Amino acid sequence: MEILKVNNLRTYFNTTHGLIKAVDGVSFNLRRGETLGIVGESGAGKSVTALSVMGLAARLGAGVTDGEVWYAGKNLLENPTLYDSVRGRRISLIPQEAGSALNPVLTVGKQVEEMLRVHLSLTSREARSVISRLLESVELPDPGLTARLYPHQLSGGALQRVLLALALCCEPDIIIADEPASSLDVTLQAQVLMLIRNTKARQGLSMVLIAHDLGVISQNSDRVLVMYGGRVLEAGPTPKVLGGPLHPYTMALLEIYRVMDQGMGEVSLTRAYPPNLYGNNRGCVFADRCQKAADLCWAERPEPQPVGEDRVVACHLVETESSHE
Ligand SMILES: Nc1ncnc2c1ncn2[C@@H]1O[C@H](COP(=O)(O)OP(=O)(O)OP(=O)(O)O)[C@@H](O)[C@H]1O
Numbered sequence: 001m002e003i004l005k006v007n008n009l010r011t012y013f014n015t016t017h018g019l020i021k022a023v024d025g026v027s028f029n030l031r032r033g034e035t036l037g038i039v040g041e042s043g044a045g046k047s048v049t050a051l052s053v054m055g056l057a058a059r060l061g062a063g064v065t066d067g068e069v070w071y072a073g074k075n076l077l078e079n080p081t082l083y084d085s086v087r088g089r090r091i092s093l094i095p096q097e098a099g100s101a102l103n104p105v106l107t108v109g110k111q112v113e114e115m116l117r118v119h120l121s122l123t124s125r126e127a128r129s130v131i132s133r134l135l136e137s138v139e140l141p142d143p144g145l146t147a148r149l150y151p152h153q154l155s156g157g158a159l160q161r162v163l164l165a166l167a168l169c170c171e172p173d174i175i176i177a178d179e180p181a182s183s184l185d186v187t188l189q190a191q192v193l194m195l196i197r198n199t200k201a202r203q204g205l206s207m208v209l210i211a212h213d214l215g216v217i218s219q220n221s222d223r224v225l226v227m228y229g230g231r232v233l234e235a236g237p238t239p240k241v242l243g244g245p246l247h248p249y250t251m252a253l254l255e256i257y258r259v260m261d262q263g264m265g266e267v268s269l270t271r272a273y274p275p276n277l278y279g280n281n282r283g284c285v286f287a288d289r290c291q292k293a294a295d296l297c298w299a300e301r302p303e304p305q306p307v308g309e310d311r312v313v314a315c316h317l318v319e320t321e322s323s324h325e
C-alpha cells in the first residue's frame, strides 16, 4: 500500500538566464515499509525533488508550478498549512547539506529538545530522557557528551548520526534521506547506512533514499527511480533495473560505476557534463548524450511508459506496452 504519492511534480527556478526546470514532471509512489532509491548524477534534480515534497522549494528560491503530494488522504501542496504538522513529525528530511541542517550556536541536546518541545510539546525535563535514548539509539558512543557538544565539534560520522536522531525524534512514518553518508569515508558510510537500514526495519519506517552511488542504491533500496535532467527516465524494482537496465542512461550510469569500481578503463559516456536544463524543450532530456538517439528523440519528449510488471521507462527506443497499441 502506498504511504506517499507524488504526481507530476514540477519545480522551476526563474533565473536571469531563463527558466531552469529542475524537476519537470516527476511522479512516484512510496509503499509502506519500503525504501525507494533515487539515483542520478549531480544536477539531476534529486534534492530539489526532496525539498519540493517537503514543501520547502521556496527556501531555495524555486517555485512548485504543478503537481500533487498525497499523504494521509490529503494533497499537501494544495494545503500548505498541513505541512506544519507533517514536516519533521510525520515526514522527516535528512538534508544533503548536513552542516547547514543544524544551528551552529545551539548544542546537539538543545536542538533535539527544541524539536521535541515544538512538535510533541514535551517539557525540558521530559525531553531530557528522550534525548539520551534517541542519541543512544543512533549508536553514538557517548550520548551524554554528544548532547553537550556544538555541531562544529562533531566528526562527520557523529554529525550524520545526530541528523538521523533528529529525523527520528518524533517517530515519523517516512524519512527522506538525501545523500545521508556520501561525505563520509567508505567504512563510516557503510556503518551509517547499516544503522539507517536497521533503524528503518526496527521502526517500520518507509524511506526515500537519495544517492548518486549505484552501490548504495543497490544494497539499500527495494525500488529505484533513475533521474536525469529533472525527469524520471526509468523506475522499477532495484534488482531488475540495475540487473537489466532498459534506458540508455541507466546503462551508461552502470557502465561508469563498473569502470570506476575497477579503477581503470574508458567510459563510453564520453560527453560527461551535467544535463542542460535550459535547452531542448521538445525532445528527450538525454538525447544530446545518448549514443543511440534517433530523430524522434530530438523531436518528441518520451513520457514514462509501463514495461512489464512494476516498471516504467521513458525512451522512444525501448519497446513498451504502449508501443503495441
Ligand atoms: N538555488 C538554486 N538556484 C538556481 N538553480 C538551482 C538552485 N538549486 C538547484 N538548482 C538547479 O536545479 C538542478 C537540480 O539540482 P539538485 O540540487 O536537485 O541536484 P541533485 O540531483 O540533488 O545533485 P547532487 O547529486 O549534486 O546533489 C541543478 O542542476 C540546478 O540547475
Ligand SMILES: [Mg+2]
Pocket: 046, 047, 048, 096, 178
Ligand atoms: Mg542533491
